[in-house]
Amino acid sequence: MTKQHLILRNLLSSIILLFIIIGIIHDGFSQAITQFVSIQLSPARLISDFISIAGIGGALINSALVGLVGLVIILKLDVKLSGPTFAAVFTLMGFGLFGKTVLNIIPIILGVYLSGKFVGKEFKEYIIIALFGTALGPIVSLIAFEIGLTGVLGVITGISLGIITGFFLPSLAVAMLHLHQGYNLYNMGLTCGFLGLFAASFVKISGHKFVGQMAWYSEKSTLLTLLIPVLSLFLIILGIIIDKKDSIKSFFKIQKIPGRLPSDFMDIESLAGTLINSGVIGIVGTLYTIIIGGDFNGPVIGGLLTIIGFSAFGTNLKNSWPVVFGVILCALLFKLDLNSPGPILAAIFVTTLGPLAGEFGWKVGILAGFTHLVMVMETGGWHGAINLYNNGFAGGLTATIFVAVIQWYKTNKTEFKDTFRSKMK
Amino acid sequence: MRRKDIILNLLSEISSYILEEDPQRMVISLHQEESGLHLCVLDSNHHSDEEIEKMEKALNSQKRPELAGYYGAMTGHDLLGSSRLDLLGWQVKHADVSRTDSGIKIDLWLGGEEFESHRFSIPKE
Numbered sequence: 001m002t003k004q005h006l007i008l009r010n011l012l013s014s015i016i017l018l019f020i021i022i023g024i025i026h027d028g029f030s031q032a033i034t035q036f037v038s039i040q041l042s043p044a045r046l047i048s049d050f051i052s053i054a055g056i057g058g059a060l061i062n063s064a065l066v067g068l069v070g071l072v073i074i075l076k077l078d079v080k081l082s083g084p085t086f087a088a089v090f091t092l093m094g095f096g097l098f099g100k101t102v103l104n105i106i107p108i109i110l111g112v113y114l115s116g117k118f119v120g121k122e123f124k125e126y127i128i129i130a131l132f133g134t135a136l137g138p139i140v141s142l143i144a145f146e147i148g149l150t151g152v153l154g155v156i157t158g159i160s161l162g163i164i165t166g167f168f169l170p171s172l173a174v175a176m177l178h179l180h181q182g183y184n185l186y187n188m189g190l191t192c193g194f195l196g197l198f199a200a201s202f203v204k205i206s207g208h209k210f211v212g213q214m215a216w217y218s219e220k221s222t223l224l225t226l227l228i229p230v231l232s233l234f235l236i237i238l239g240i241i242i243d244k245k246d247s248i249k250s251f252f253k254i255q256k257i258p259g260r261l262p263s264d265f266m267d268i269e270s271l272a273g274t275l276i277n278s279g280v281i282g283i284v285g286t287l288y289t290i291i292i293g294g295d296f297n298g299p300v301i302g303g304l305l306t307i308i309g310f311s312a313f314g315t316n317l318k319n320s321w322p323v324v325f326g327v328i329l330c331a332l333l334f335k336l337d338l339n340s341p342g343p344i345l346a347a348i349f350v351t352t353l354g355p356l357a358g359e360f361g362w363k364v365g366i367l368a369g370f371t372h373l374v375m376v377m378e379t380g381g382w383h384g385a386i387n388l389y390n391n392g393f394a395g396g397l398t399a400t401i402f403v404a405v406i407q408w409y410k411t412n413k414t415e416f417k418d419t420f421r422s423k424m425k
Numbered sequence: 426m427r428r429k430d431i432i433l434n435l436l437s438e439i440s441s442y443i444l445e446e447d448p449q450r451m452v453i454s455l456h457q458e459e460s461g462l463h464l465c466v467l468d469s470n471h472h473s474d475e476e477i478e479k480m481e482k483a484l485n486s487q488k489r490p491e492l493a494g495y496y497g498a499m500t501g502h503d504l505l506g507s508s509r510l511d512l513l514g515w516q517v518k519h520a521d522v523s524r525t526d527s528g529i530k531i532d533l534w535l536g537g538e539e540f541e542s543h544r545f546s547i548p549k550e
Contacts, residue, residue: 079491125494174498181505182496260506262496267486359506407505 004271007242008081012071012089015231019064019093026223027057036061040103044141045213046385047341049098049298052217056224059298063096066105070131073109077124083264083274083313088131090309094302095135099388103144104137107159111166118167126170132188133169135389137162139199142386147208161199168195180399182261183359185314186352189392190400196383196393203384210384216341217297224296228304232282235308239275247272251280258358259314266312278311281320285348288324292338299341303348310351319358319365320351326369336373346373349391356402364402371398431535432462434501435516439466439531441501441508446470448528461518461536468528477522477529483510484520484533 023032035058039050050059070092074085092100112130113123123130143149144158173191184190200210239247250273254265265274285304294300307315327350330336331343338344350372357365376394387393436453443451443466450469456462472480493515500512513533514520521532 080487080489084492121494122490124490127491128495170495173495177496177499178502181503182499183505258506261499262492264492403505410505 002080004266005081007238007271008086009071009075011238012067012081012086016064016067016071016093019060019067022223023057023060023064026060027055031055032057032061035059036065040101041145042101042141043146043213044099044101044104044138045146045210046138046380046388046390047098047214047216047299047345049215049217051097051224051298052215056221059097062101063093063302065102066096066100066134067093069102069105069109073131074127077127079124079127082266084128084262085131086266086274087306087309087313088128091306092131092134094305094309095388097298097302097305100134100137101141104140104158104162105134107140107162108134108136108166108169111163112169113166114163115167115170119170121170129170129173129188130166132186132389133166133173133192135188135192135387135392136165136169136196136199138386138388139165139196142203142384147203147206165195165199176396177261180396180403183355183403184352184392184396184399185259185261185310185355186349186389186392186395187261189352189387189389190396192387192389193379193383193393193396196387200382200384200386210381212381213385214341216295216299218295221296224301225290227296227301228282228308229286232279232286232308234279235275235282236279239272239279242275243270243272246270247276249273251276255316255318257316258355259316259319260355260359261314263314263355264312265314265316274312277316278308280317281311281315281351282308284317288347289344292344294339294344299345300348303345307348307351315351315354316358319354322357322362322365323350323353323369323372326350326366326371327373329366330370330373336377342377343373346376346391346394349376350395352392352395353399356399360406364406368398368402371401428457428462431516432464435464435513435533435535437501438503438508438510438513439464439533441503442510443468443470445507450527461534464533464535466531466533467525470528472524472529477524480510480531481520481522484514484517484522484531486511486514489515 035054038054039058039062042048042053050062067089070089079085109130112126112133116123116126140158140162143161144154149157172195176191177187250270254269254273254277257263257268282304285307289300324347327347331338336343350369353368353372356368372394375398376391379394380390448468448470452467454465497516517533518536519534523530
C-alpha cells in the first residue's frame with residue numbers, strides 16, 4: 001500500500017466517521033436513526049434537501065454511509081485512491097445530503113457490475129461509472145415510493161429498474177465522453193441526464209405526472225456554516241504537513257493544468273498540492289455563498305463537497321473563475337437572484353466546464369458559464385428531476401455545443417488557409 | 426474491445442502525437458503474436474532529453490484499470506487539444522523510447538497477463 005493510498009484512506013474514513021459522530025451528537029442517536037430511515041423512504045428527486053426533509057443528524061449519517069459504500073467498494077476492489085476515487089467519495093457524500101440514499105444507490109451499482117460481467121470486464125474497470133452513476137438513484141426511490149406501487153412490490157420494482165438502469169450506464173457513458181471529448185468533468189451527469197430522459201418518458205406514458213418538489217433548508221445553522229470551511233482548512237493544513245517544502249509550489253503548478261478529463265492532479269502533480277487545491281476551492285466556494293447570502297443546507301454543502309472532490313480531478317481556481325463569472329453575469333442580466341436555488345447551485349457546479357476555460361481561455365469560459373445557467377434552469381424538467389447531476393447534464397450539453405463549434409472553426413479555418421495557399425501558388 | 430479496434434485507437438493516438446510536431450517522416454510498424462503485439466513508431470524530429478524522459482514516464486505510467494477501462498475509450502478520438510500519452514500508458518504493458526540517427530523510436534508492447542515483451546519474437550526476415 002502506497003503512502004498516498006494510506007493517507008487518503010485514513011482521511012476519507014475519518015471524514016465519514018466525523019459526519020456520523022456529528023450527526024449523532026446533534027440530534028441524539030435514536031432521533032438521528034429515525035431521520036436516517038425516513039430519508040431512505042424519501043422520493044429523493046431534485047431538489048430533496050434531506051436536512052429539510054428529515055433533519056441535520058439523519059442527513060449527515062446518510063451522507064456518511066453513502067460515502068462509506070463507495071469507499072468500501074474502492075478498497076475491496078483494490079483500486080488506487082487518487083484523484084478520481086477521491087472525487088467519487090466526496091461526490092457521494094455530497095449528494096448523500098440531497099438525493100442519494102444507501103437504498104437507492106446500491107441497485108445502480110449492481111447494474112453496472114452486471115453490465116461489466118456481461119461483456120467480460122472486471123468491475124474495477126467500471127468502478128468510476130458505478131460510483132458516479134448513482135446520480136440516477138432517484139429512479140429507485142421514485143418507483144418504490146412515488147408512483148403508487150405499495151409495500152414490497154414497490155421496493156422490488158424500484159430495485160429491479162435501478163439494476164436495469166445501471167446496466168445501460170457503461171455503454172452510454174463512453175458514447176457521451178466522445179460528444180464533449182472530456183471538457184465536461186461530470187460526464188456521468190450528461191449520461192444520466194440522457195438516460196433519465198428515456199426513463200422519465202416511460203414513467204410519464206404510464207400515467208404518472210411528475211409534480212415539482214422542492215425541499216430547501218433555509219434556517220441558519222452555525223454547524224452547517226462551519227462544516228465546509230473547517231474541512232477545507234484541515235485539507236490545506238494536511239497538504240502543507242505532507243510536503244512542507246513543495247506543496248505550495250505544487251498547488252500553483254496545478255493552476256496551470258487545463259483539467260480536461262481525465263486529469264488526476266495527484267498523479268500529474270502531488271498529493272500535497274492537490275489537498276491544498278481542494279481546500280482552497282472549498283474556502284472560495286464558502287466565501288462566495290456567504291457574500292451572496294446563500295443558505296448552507298444539503299444541496300449547497302453537497303455541491304461544495306463535490307467541487308472539493310473534483311479539485312483532485314480537473315477543477316482549479318484558474319479554470320473555474322471564468323465559468324463562475326459567466327453564471328453570475330447571466331443571473332444579473334436576466335435578473336435572477338444569485339442566492340436562489342438554481343443560480344447558487346449553477347455557480348458551484350458550473351466548475352464542471354472548467355476545462356473549456358483551461359484549454360481555450362477565459363473568454364470561452366465566460367460564454368460557457370453564461371450558457372450553462374440558461375440551460376440548467378430548463379434541463380431539470382426534461383428528466384423529471386430524477387438525474388441528480390442536473391448541472392452535469394446541462395454542462396455536458398453546453399460542452400458538446402462549444403466543442404462542436406470550436407472543432408468546426410479550427411478544422412475549417414486551417415483548410416481554408418491551405419486551399420488559399422495552394423491557389424496562390 | 427476487439428484487438429483491431431484497440432490497435433486502431435493506439436495508432437491514431439500515437440501518430441497524432443508524432444504529427445503534432447510535423448515530421449518529414451513517420452514510420453509505423455506492427456507485429457502481432459497470439460499473446461501480444463509490438464507497435465513501433467519512428468519519426469524524423471528532434472526531441473529534447475527532457476521530452477523523451479516525459480514520454481517514457483507517461484507511457485510507462487502505473488496501471489490504472491479504473492481509468493483505462495472508462496476514460497481509455499477516448500484514446501484515438503482526440504480532435505481538439507493535444508494527444509495524451511498517459512491514455513496509452515494505461516493500456517500498454519511496456520514502452521521504450523530511444524533516439525535514432527534522425528529522430529526517435531517508440532516501442533509499445535501490449536499483451537495479457539502472461540505476456541513478456543523480452544520473449545517477443547520479431548521475425549529476422
